Amino acid sequence: MLMRVTDSTDAAATKTPSFLARERTIAGPGFNRWLIPPAALAVHLCIGQAYATSVYKTDLVEHFDSSLTAVGIIFSIAIVMLGLSAAIAGKWVDHGGPRQAMFAAACCWSTGFMVGALGIATEQLWLVYLGYGFIGGIGLGIGYISPVSTLIKWFPDRPGLATGMAIMGFGGGALIASPVSSNLLEFYSSRFEGGNAVAALFVTLGAIYLAFMMFGAFTIKVPADDWKPQGYDPSTTKARSMVTTANVSADTAIRTPQFWLLWTVLFCNVTAGIGILEQAEPMIGDFFPDNSTAVAGAAGFVGLLSIFNMAGRFGWSSTSDVIGRKPIYMIYLGVGMILYLGLALIGSSSLVLFVAFAAIIISFYGGGFATVPAYLKDLFGTFEVGAIHGRLLTAWSAAGIAGPLIVNGFLDFSGGEPGELTSSAYQPALFTMVGVLGVGFVANLLIRPVHDRFHETTPESDKAAVQ
Template sequence: MSPPVAPPGWSRWLVPPAALSVHLSIGQAYAWSVFKPPLESALGLSGTQSALPFQLGIVMLGLSAAFGGTLVERNGPRWAMTVALVCFSSGFLIASLGAATEQYWLIVFGYGFVGGIGLGIGYISPVSTLIKWFPDRPGMATGIAIMGFGGGALIASPWSTQMLKSFGSDSSGIAVAFLVHGLTYAVFMSLGVLLVRVPRGEKPVASGPSALDGVQVSAGNAVRTPQFWCLWVVLCMNVTAGIGILEKAAPMITDFFADTSTPVSVSAAAGFVALLSAANMAGRIGWSSTSDLIGRKNIYRVYLGVGALMYALIAWFGDSSKPLFIICALVILSFYGGGFATIPAYLKDLFGSYQVGAIHGRLLTAWSTAGVLGPLIVNWIADHQEAAGRHGSSLYGLSFLIMIGLLAVGFVANELVRPVHVRHHIPAPREAVDVQREQSAQ
C-alpha cells in the first residue's frame, strides 16, 4: 500500500484528526480494568490472571513498535494504520469468541497478543508523518495525537461499563461487549486510514524549513549512539515514576488518609483516578507544546526535576493535606503524559525526521520495561510493609524515595545528551552526489 500523497491545497490540519482517530481507539487499553471484575466472576479468575491480557498487550506494544518501526517508515502511515485497525479490531473479535466459549486463553491471545501488535503499530503510525507536516511545531503535533492515547480511556471506560450493564456481566454479555468494541473501533479507525496523507515529496506544504533539512540519522545508526540510550533511560525513568502512581491510584489515596478524620470513600477514589487520567491527557498536549517554546532538554529538566520534588512532598507531607497530595499527583501524571508526547520531537531534534518513526519504535521498549518496573516497585514494597504490620502512608514511603532516585538518574541522563556526532549522519543528497563524482573521478 503506497503512502497517499496530499493533493495541492491539502490542509496539514487534517492530519492530526486522522492520528487522533487511531490513538483514541487504541487508548482503550487503559480502560481494561473495567473488564477485570466481570471476567474474574464469570470465568473464576484471580486478579493476576485477569490482568494478563493487559500486561501482554503492553509488552507486545513495545515489541511490535520496536520491530515494526522500520516497516512503518518504509510503507507509510496508511499501511501502518490499516495493520493497526486489523490487529486491534481482530483482537477484540478473538477475545469475543474466547468469552463466548469460556476459553480464557483466547481472550489473552486475542486482546493481548494480536491486539497488542495493533497497539504498537498504531501508536507509532502517525509520528513520522506529523513531524514532516509540522517541522515548525513537532512537539504540538505529536502531542495532539498522543493525547488521544491518554484520553481514550475517558471514552472507553464509561462506554464499556454501560455495555456490560446492558448486555450483562456474564460470559455471553462480555462476548457481545467485545464484539461491539471490535466492530466500532474498526469503523472509527478507518476514518484515519482514509484521511491520512503524506506531504508532497516528503516536504510539508506549510512555510518553514524542510522536514529533511539538517541532521539525519538512520534507525540503525541511532541505536549505536549514546544519545539514544540516554533518552531510553530518560523515558524509562519518567514513565516508571508516573505509572507507579497511576497503576495503584485508588488504593493509594485510600491508604494515605485511612487513619485521618476524613477518610477517602470509594467514589472519591474513583474520581481521583478520573482526575489523573485528565492530567495525563492534558500533559500530553500542554507540556509537549511548551517544549516547542523552551526546548526539549529544558522540558525534561522540568519533568524529572520537578517530578522528584512532587514525590518528595507527597512522601513527607502528603498524608497531612489532601489538596497537596492531589495536586502533586496530578502534576506527576501530567509529566508522565508529557514525557510520552515530547519524546518523538526530542528524537527529531537529535536524529532528524528521516527514520524518526523507526527510532521512536525502538525507544518504546523503555515503556515496556517501565510498565513492569513501576508497578513492581510500588506493589512489592507495599506488600512487604503491610506484612511487617505497617499501614497507611507508611506503605509507600520507601517506594516514593526509590522513585525520587530514579528521576535523579533520568535527570543526569538528560544532562548527558549532546548533538549526535557527524560520523552517524547519513549524507545529504547533494553530498552523496559529490561523493559519487569524486569516486568516479578517481
C-alpha cells in the same frame, strides 16, 4: 544506504495493495495539514482503550472462574506486544507509509477483540490471550507509532504540538472507553448471561474501533517531498544547537549514546509515573484514612489523574516547541523529584496538596510520552524517526514491569495490603522514585547532539523515506 532503503521500499510497494501504498497518500496542492491530527487521533483514541480494561476485569474473573492475575496477563501480553511490534515494525511503518500501517493496526486491534470475544464465549482464556493480548497488542504497537513520523513531517515547525495532539488521544481513549464500556456492559448484562455480556461488548468495541480507525487510515496523507509550511524556514532550526537538520537511520541510532540516554530518560519518567498510577486508588485512602471525602472520592481521584495524564501530553509537549526538549525533560524529572519528595514528606498533611502533587506528577508522565518523538526528531532527524520511536518504546515495556515491581515490593515489605496502610508505608517507594527520577535527570543532562559520523551520508536520505 540510500539504495538499500529504496530497494526495500520498492519491494514493499509491490506487495502492498495500491489503495494503501504511500504514493497514493501523497497530498496534492492545497491540502490542509490540520486534517492530519484528527486522523492520528482517530487511531490513538481507539487503542487508548487498553487502559480501560478494569471495567470488565471482575466479570472475566468470574466467567473464567480464574484469578485477577490470570486475567491481568491479557493486559500484560498486550503491552509487551505493543513494545515488541513497535520496535520490530517501525521501519516498515516509516517506509510503507501511515495508511497501510493504520490499516494493519485497525485490522489487528479489531481482530483482537473478535478473537477475544470468541475466547470468552467458548470459555477459552488462551484465546483471549491470543486475541486481545497477542493480536490486539500488535495493533497497539503499530497503531501507536503509525502517525508519528507523518505528523512530524507535516509540522516541522511545531512537532511537539503535533505529536502531543495524537498521543493525547492514547490517554483520552481510556476516558471514552470507560463510560461507554460500562453503559454497554449494563445493556448487554440484561440480555446475556455471565461473561457473554463481555463477549458482546468485545464484538461491539471491535466493530466500532474498526470503523473509526479506518476513518483515520483513509484520511491521513503524507506531504509531497518539497512541501513545507507557509512561512517556515528550515534554516532557523540550525540555530538551535540541540536540533539537527541531518538524518540518522534507525539501525545507526541504536548505536549512539543519545538513544540509550533518551531510553533511560523515558524509562525513569514512566517508571515513576506508573508508581503513582498503579496505586492511586488505595493510596489516597491510605494517606487520608479519616477523611471521608478522600475515601469516597478515590475513584474520582483516578479519573482526575487520567485527565491530567491526557492534558499533560498535549500541554507539555506543545510547550516543548517553545522552550526546547532538553529543558522540558529537566522540568519533568527535576520538578518531579521535588513533587515526589513533597508527596512523601508533606503529602498526608493536606488533601488538596496531595491531589495537586499527584496530578502534576501524572501530567509530567503523560508529557514525557508525548514529547519524546519530537526529541527524537531533534536528535536524529525525520528519516526513520518512527522506527527509532518504536525501538525507544521498549523503555515503556520495561518500565511497565519495573514501576509496579518497585511499589508493590515496598508495600509488600511493609506487611499490609494497599487500602489498609498508612502514608509512611509509601515513603520508601516514593523516595526510590526520587532516585529513579534523579537517574533520568542526569541522563537527560548528558544528552548532546549526535556526532556527524552517525549521520546519513547522502543529503537525499530524507527524500528516500517518503519515496
